Amino acid sequence: MKFEKYDIIVVGAGHAGCEAAAAAANLGNRVLLVTMDLRLMASMSCNPAMGGIAKGQIVREIDAMGGCSGVVSDKTMIQFRMLNRSKGPAMWSPRCQSDKMMFSAEWRSQLERVPNLDFWQDSVDGLLFEGDKVCGVHTFMGGNVEAKAVILTNGTFLNGLIHIGEMHFPGGRMGETASYGISEQLREHGFEVKRLKTGTPVRIDGRTIDFSKLVEQPGDDEVTGFSYLPHEPIAKQRSCYIARTSLKVHEILRKGFQYSPMFAGRIQGVGPRYCPSIEDKIERFSDKDSHQLFVEPEGWTTQEYYLNGFSSSLPDYIQYEALQAIEGFEHAKIYRPGYAIEYDYFPPVQLHHSLETRLVHGLFFAGQINGTTGYEEAACQGLMAGINAHRLIHDEEPFVLSRSEAYIGVLIDDLITKGVDEPYRMFTSRAEYRILLRQDNADARLTEKSYQLGLAKEDRLQQYLKKKQVVAEIIEFLNGTSVSPDTINGFLETHGTSPIAQRAKLGYILLRPQLNLFDMIDGLEMLREKYDLSDRFVRECVQEAEILIKYDGYINKEYDLAEKLNRLDxxxxxxxxxxxxxxxxxxxxxxxxxxxxxxxxxxxxxxxxxxxxxxxxxxxxxxx
Ligand SMILES: Cc1cc2nc3c(=O)[nH]c(=O)nc-3n(C[C@H](O)[C@H](O)[C@H](O)COP(=O)(O)OP(=O)(O)OC[C@H]3O[C@@H](n4cnc5c(N)ncnc54)[C@H](O)[C@@H]3O)c2cc1C
The missing domain is CATH 1.10.150.570 (GidA associated domain, C-terminal subdomain)
Structure with a gap:
């Protein structure tokens, strides 16, 4: 096969590869995306969901930078929830259930609209070098393809080995072949290669679940979504359900422990501590009689359900028997059992903060290959690798986000300065500046920067500038307008807070914990006339203004601290x-x-x- 010479080749179209290819091509490079199966772009290997605690913030950051994960999530969601609403805004985390098949199809459609981006369905089995530089890849069918930089995003595919009970077989994911050659070649070049593992639960036929025995978990009334660009929220949603294991279920699972590849030592790789298998949970928390499970639909039209919390690599018949012992699943049939997978990863201390490898010039790693787990963690690394591969081949300084600018900065800094000895997933607790890194202000933190890089487009910048202006006007009005006791005391009393004795500024009154700005706008005519809360954009600005007023002290304190510590950087x-x-x-x-x-x-x-x-x-x- 005769290929043209590319600027950048991206290997793998998972979450990291798709973002990397989009960013690199949108920045004007000639990009080739090589992947094993073009029908499975950004495939959701595990749960059909995007976002969640700390992960939702990452999707918002990707979006603010002009990446695609937020847009794709909005277009394909079947349920939306803002997690942690009852806590402070630093903890609010958007999460959606996705239509898994639509998610892949939408990603493909987004990428096929990107100019300069070519596709090739094949398996890369080696890299081409010129001294200590990478200069292309070798593919199984097509042969050599040259490029100035290569981004590897192989996910769980490098020497992937699938385990179900005593059975184990090679595979990158269930039903897909593993990838060979790259780990071996890079090991010869002096790279350290290690093993990790992860697992996934059974998929169930929803027609055989008795939902009347489960607790329904509907989506939020208000769907804000992920993207800062204007978009229509979904009109209807699908519910999730909550189920529970019992001692009987645990007893059945224990019968399978002797065949467990983990307990028998057949799995060498370390698994994610925070996303343990059900057998791990039973073993580690043996005093617990029951564990909570979430039953999540996999799409609008399919009957397939994902049983979150029931990940297992026990023999399939044990998984099946245990499943049928759960209330509501007595007659359940399964589409496929859960399984565990072991795969190679490259300890990320071998990278620069740009995600370029230290050993090979022009070679970048992003996603699960760096020891992370999760779609969002992978996607944001892909975005950064795409940007930095572009900057490298144009002799520009790497683009690195600091820990006080983005969760993306925290993630990459953690990987490179601390390394990983178990699959790394993001938590809010990993960030020291949580009140700065909120889901609502990712645009304020990142959009202008990305616009200067050439990635965020004019419409995104203008949308952000418009929001910035409206928010500033709301804050100015509230901090500059005082009200008399006659105007506001009735409202204050109905909201359980003491009346005022003399005129006070609205912004000052808003600081009271019993009050929020939406209620104030609703309850006070002078505000109701000014702000139309039926308009989504106005609601977004009102929310932002409220956070900035109420948390002003905390925000400034964190800025000061961050500034001091950033000096060391x-x-x-x-x-x-x-x-x-x-x-x-x-x-x-x-x-x-x-x-x-x-x-x-x-x-x-x-x-x-x-x-x-x-x-x-x-x-x-x-x-x-
Ligand atoms: C069984 C299982 C369970 C998981 N459980 C969880 C979980 O509980 N929680 C969680 O957050 N995450 C989980 N994940 C991980 C999640 O799927 C990944 O973190 C995420 O998909 C990683 O994205 P990625 O882009 O790095 O790689 P992937 O999504 O794995 O994509 C890799 C892509 O590269 C392609 N590819 C690989 N090698 C080659 C090659 N040599 N040539 C061409 N193309 C190639 C593949 O075809 C694929 O398209 C699980 C994954 C699996 C497989």
Missing amino acids: YVKLPADFDYHTLTSLSFEAREKLNKYKPETLGQASRISGISPADISVLAIFLGR
Whole structure:
């Protein structure tokens, strides 16, 4: 096969690969996306959902940058919920159930509309090198394809091995072949390659579930969605359901422990601690009589349901028997059993913050291949790798987001400075500046930056600037307008808060915990006339203004802290320095600094085992 020479080749069209290809091509590069099966783009290997706690914030950030995951999620959602609504806005996390098949189809349609992007269905089995540079890939059918940069996003496919009870067989996902050649070749080039594992639950035929025995979980009344671009919310939603395991279910599952590939030691890879299999949960929390399960529809029209919380690699007949012991599933039939998969990953300390590998110039890794788990975690790495591959081949500085700018910055910094020894997923607790990294303000944090990079388009920028202006006007009005006791005391009393004795500013009154701005607009004529709450855009601006007024103190405190700590990130460390020569550093610090080669003093300070005393030594050494 005769291929043209590309700027960038993306290997794999999972969540990382799709975002990488879209970003790289939208930035004007000639891009080839090579993937094993073009029908399975951004396939949801596990649960049919996007977003969730901390992950929802990532989808909003991807969207604010001009990535596609948010738009695709909005177009294909079948249910929407804003999680953690009862907590502070730093914790609000959008999550949707997706129509799994539509999700893949919509991604494909988005990508087929991107100019400069070509597709090739094939398996990459090796990379082409020129000295210490990558210069293309070799594919199983097509042969060599040349490019200036390559982004690997192979997901769970590298030497993938599927386990169900005592049975195990090669595969990248159920029904798909594994990928061979790349790990072996890169190991020869000096890369460290390790194993991880993950698992997925049974898929059930909904026609055989007795939903009357389950607790229904409908979507929110208000569907805000993910994208900052104007879009119509879905008019109807599908419900999820809650079920529970019981001691009887646990007893049946225990019968299968002797055949478990995990307990028998046949699985060597480490699994996700925060997303354990049902057998893991029973073993680790043996005092618990029951575990909660979520029954999630896989689409608008299909009867297939996903049983969240019941991930297992026990023999299929044990999974089946245990399933039928759950209330509501007595007559359940399954489409397929749960399984576990082991795969190769490359410990991410081998990367720069741009996601380019340290060993091979022009080679980038993104997604599960870096030891992460989750669609959102993969997608945001793909976006950043796409941007940085573009910047590398145009001799531009890498684009790196800091920990105070985005969850994406937290994720990549964690990967590179701390590495992973189990599948890494994002949590709000990983971020030190949670009140800055809210789901509502990802556009304020990122859209202008992305526009300057050339990725976010004019319509996105204008949408953000319009919102910024309206929010500022609302805040100015509330902070500048005072009301008399006569106007507001009736409203205050009905909302359980004390009346005022003299005129007070509306913004000041809003600080009371019993009040929110929507109720104030509803209850006070002077505001009702001004703000039309039936307009989605106005509601979005009102929400933002309320957060900025109520949390002003916390937000400023975090900004100050972030600014102080970010200063360490401006202090560059020499790339090829041998830290063993700095004997005033602790031995552990010398070892770790030589191993991880941090690029800045800030990165060095976040490596575990490096103490503030070591940072002082480095600062003195650098003449600071
Ligand atoms: C069984 C299972 C259970 C999971 N459970 C969870 C879970 O509970 N929670 C969670 O958050 N995440 C889970 N995941 C992980 C989630 O699916 C991934 O994190 C996410 O899909 C990773 O995205 P990615 O883009 O890195 O890779 P993937 O989505 O895996 O996509 C990789 C793509 O690369 C292609 N590819 C691979 N090798 C080659 C090659 N050599 N040549 C050409 N194309 C290639 C594949 O065809 C595929 O399209 C699970 C995954 C699996 C398989």
